[in-house]
Amino acid sequence: MFAVIAIAIAIVVVSALFVGLSGRVQTNPVQARSTHNGTGESAGQGTSGLFAIAAVRRQTAVWVARQVSQDAIVACDPDMCNALQTEGVAAQNLLTLQPSASDPLGSDVVVATAAVRSQFGSRLASVYAPTVMASFGAGKARIDVRAVAPDGTAAYLAAVHSDQAARQNAGAQLADSARITMPAAVARELTAGQVDSRLLITLAALAARNPMQLLGFGGAAPGASRGIPLRSADIAAASNIGATELPLDLSFLQAQLPPYRPLLARVVGTGGHAVLHIDFGAPSPLGLLGARGIP
Amino acid sequence: MKLPRKALGLALPLAAFSLAAGLSLAAPSTASAASVGWVRCAHLSPNAPKVDVYLYSFNSKTPPMVLKGVGYGDVSEYMQFEAGTYTVAMRPAGAPSSTTPIVSTAITVAPGAAYTVAGVGPASGLRLQAMQDQLTTPPGQALVRVIQASLQEHKVTVTAGGQVLAQQLAFPSVTGYRAISPGDQTVRVTGGSEKASQTFDLSADTIHTLVVLDNKTSGGLRIVSLVDAAGSHVLPVGGAATGLGGTAPRAPGESALPWLASIAGGAMLALAGVARLRWIRDGAARVP
Numbered sequence: 001m002f003a004v005i006a007i008a009i010a011i012v013v014v015s016a017l018f019v020g021l022s023g024r025v026q027t028n029p030v031q032a033r034s035t036h037n038g039t040g041e042s043a044g045q046g047t048s049g050l051f052a053i054a055a056v057r058r059q060t061a062v063w064v065a066r067q068v069s070q071d072a073i074v075a076c077d078p079d080m081c082n083a084l085q086t087e088g089v090a091a092q093n094l095l096t097l098q099p100s101a102s103d104p105l106g107s108d109v110v111v112a113t114a115a116v117r118s119q120f121g122s123r124l125a126s127v128y129a130p131t132v133m134a135s136f137g138a139g140k141a142r143i144d145v146r147a148v149a150p151d152g153t154a155a156y157l158a159a160v161h162s163d164q165a166a167r168q169n170a171g172a173q174l175a176d177s178a179r180i181t182m183p184a185a186v187a188r189e190l191t192a193g194q195v196d197s198r199l200l201i202t203l204a205a206l207a208a209r210n211p212m213q214l215l216g217f218g219g220a221a222p223g224a225s226r227g228i229p230l231r232s233a234d235i236a237a238a239s240n241i242g243a244t245e246l247p248l249d250l251s252f253l254q255a256q257l258p259p260y261r262p263l264l265a266r267v268v269g270t271g272g273h274a275v276l277h278i279d280f281g282a283p284s285p286l287g288l289l290g291a292r293g294i295p
Numbered sequence: 296m297k298l299p300r301k302a303l304g305l306a307l308p309l310a311a312f313s314l315a316a317g318l319s320l321a322a323p324s325t326a327s328a329a330s331v332g333w334v335r336c337a338h339l340s341p342n343a344p345k346v347d348v349y350l351y352s353f354n355s356k357t358p359p360m361v362l363k364g365v366g367y368g369d370v371s372e373y374m375q376f377e378a379g380t381y382t383v384a385m386r387p388a389g390a391p392s393s394t395t396p397i398v399s400t401a402i403t404v405a406p407g408a409a410y411t412v413a414g415v416g417p418a419s420g421l422r423l424q425a426m427q428d429q430l431t432t433p434p435g436q437a438l439v440r441v442i443q444a445s446l447q448e449h450k451v452t453v454t455a456g457g458q459v460l461a462q463q464l465a466f467p468s469v470t471g472y473r474a475i476s477p478g479d480q481t482v483r484v485t486g487g488s489e490k491a492s493q494t495f496d497l498s499a500d501t502i503h504t505l506v507v508l509d510n511k512t513s514g515g516l517r518i519v520s521l522v523d524a525a526g527s528h529v530l531p532v533g534g535a536a537t538g539l540g541g542t543a544p545r546a547p548g549e550s551a552l553p554w555l556a557s558i559a560g561g562a563m564l565a566l567a568g569v570a571r572l573r574w575i576r577d578g579a580a581r582v583p
Contacts, residue, residue, distance in 0.1 A: 252396075
């Protein structure tokens with residue numbers, strides 16, 4: 001009986017210590033933010049609001065660090081840029097938006113915190129960056145990750161529409177390929193034009209090398225605008241013998257140059273259970289499937 | 296670069312005969328003119344080595360096409376392809392087909408459309424770029440566009456007669472098509488320190504792509520005129536007589552006659568431009 005009581009006390013003490021430490025770790029960003037914040041975003045926020053903003057910022061930073069192409073230039077307010085650097089985004093890929101900045105042009109992606117939304121107003125969505133690739137949090141804490149339209153919204157949306165049609169066309173051809181087997185749901189995603197053009201082009205080249213099973217697509221992000229392409233895929237060999245080819249397929253992927261070099265490519269599992277996972281970075285480039293002039 | 300008139304005099308009737316013979320012999324084909332397009336490949340990267348170019352169809356129903364040993368300044372004839380999307384990849388010239396290729400671009404071949412897929416840029420950034428080619432002209436006019444593929448002169452100005460076709464055109468880039476007065480035209484290219492000129496027959500109802508290249512043998516610049524189409528208002532009814540498609544493996548029981556028909560049908564187009572098209576020197580073949 002004494003031993004049981006001792007163990008219970010020990011658990012309570014350890015739990016209390018853990019909660020206390022967690023609180024310190026989580027409140028640190030808020031403290032740091034209050035030091036560096038020059039945007040006024042936190043004005044009038046209570047401790048819980050600041051905590052929420054910091055948590056959403058970190059969540060966004062993690063997503064950007066893992067999902068946005070490594071050669072993309074990301075525009076962000078000073079606090080967000082700090083968070084992105086903390087998560088591993090290279091400083092040279094960051095375009096810090098000072099309060100005097102009139103637009104986010106020159107970047108590929110803009111991380112729209114409340115401060116950035118306030119800075120650019122409705123022009124952010126209507127002129128500079130009409131589509132949301134991912135969105136985190138709610139209310140004032142909400143942060144959108146938007147793709148920048150360098151030539152303006154009209155040209156961008158026309159290119160999006162054209163790219164969607166090209167992806168539908170190309171996806172239907174892949175779905176019809178005798179060298180790729182896939183579940184019906186995957187075929188529907190292909191024919192609906194939901195799959196990133198780099199992925200389509202790469203899958204065609206991989207299928208030309210070896211027959212494959214297309215297990216599924218992924219890469220959907222929370223709060224993304226309608227029509228944002230799926231950027232990842234899992235594929236398996238069409239046979240156990242073909243499974244030995246997956247490492248060669250991995251080498252093929254790793255040998256590619258931008259824009260066809262995946263953000264992540266790895267073989268998971270072994271033998272007949274091996275799966276090749278391919279993940280391309282956001283944002284999805286437009287116009288890869290069509291003919292055009294030399295830039 | 297011009298065909299001797301005697302050769303043209305022989306070639307055109309021969310082409311017409313071939314066309315008539317091809318059409319009369321042609322069996323019903325799944326690859327009708329309504330479902331095919333045309334692609335030619337070019338190497339326009341001055342300091343890049345020779346490459347082998349592969350085209351993989353998305354639906355895997357067309358065997359991969361390979362053009363071997365494509366070097367700077369080489370331009371293939373138009374090759375006929377089923378309409379559809381193709382991934383284009385490159386390997387170093389002579390590398391086995393089992394080696395890892397670099398995916399370079401993708402091209403969607405629309406029915407009745409023609410494309411030039413060109414390796415462009417410096418060797419350090421070599422990539423293949425697809426450009427759509429125009430096939431029809433306004434009646435009585437010639438259309439010309441310019442590709443700047445000289446690394447020796449990063450910017451060039453190109454004129455034909457007194458007309459400026461391109462002003463300070465940067466490497467690597469291409470202009471849109473422009474209508475010019477038909478007839479023999481002296482094309483002049485001026486860079487910062489080098490210049491070149493050459494007279495081309497830019498007849499009415501023909502469409503040309505003028506390519507500015509480094510002259511690898513004597514230095515300076517040179518100009519090549521590619522014929523995109525000859526004969527206004529009429530789309531080519533078959534691919535240019537490349538021989539590539541005709542040598543491709545066929546499904547059992549599939550007749551060669553449609554290939555003959557399409558080869559003959561495209562002969563007019565090919566002959567009109569053959570003097571200016573540089574052949575792929577090391578041959579071309581479909582890989583099994």
